[in-house]
Amino acid sequence: AAATAKWYDRRDSVFIEFCVGDTKDLKVRFEQSSINFSCLGGPEKAKHQNVLDLYGDIDHKESKHRRTDRSVLCCLKKAVAGRSWPRLSKDKGKVTWLSVDFNNWKDWDEDSDEDLSSFDKFSEMMNTMGGDGLPDMEGGDEEHGVAGSGDGKMPDPE
């Protein structure tokens, strides 16, 4: 079965979080315009596999993933930075296992370079992050409450 996943768009990268915990035999393969995620995970160590043709090309050599106890976060570096992705998948149809991560979503300004370094921030985060969820990457309050619930932060672990 496919793992559920959430994604969001940034100026120079696209983030996908696969919401499956305690993963084993994790394989994340990035190609030029697709991603292949597979693992055993969850309480039953069930097999999960997600293959997706991506909306745009990525720099697969610079794309990374980071496993935590609760999920697997992937950072896909866009081949062309500064162009927003209206959706993650190549095809227009809805991908059943995928949803938008409204807590992290933000409409970045195509003309501002404020987000230029989100990929670098991610790399930094990869090195400093524990197994306990994500730090608030933007360091500020979200102004638009798109999700309609919560305060825009990740829920407390446990």
Ligand SMILES: *[C@@H]1O[C@H](CO)[C@@H](O)[C@H](O)[C@H]1NC(C)=O
């Ligand atoms: C995805 O990866 C799995 C496991 O590594 C492999 O068996 C499968 O053939 C791959 N699928 C595609 C479409 O590349």
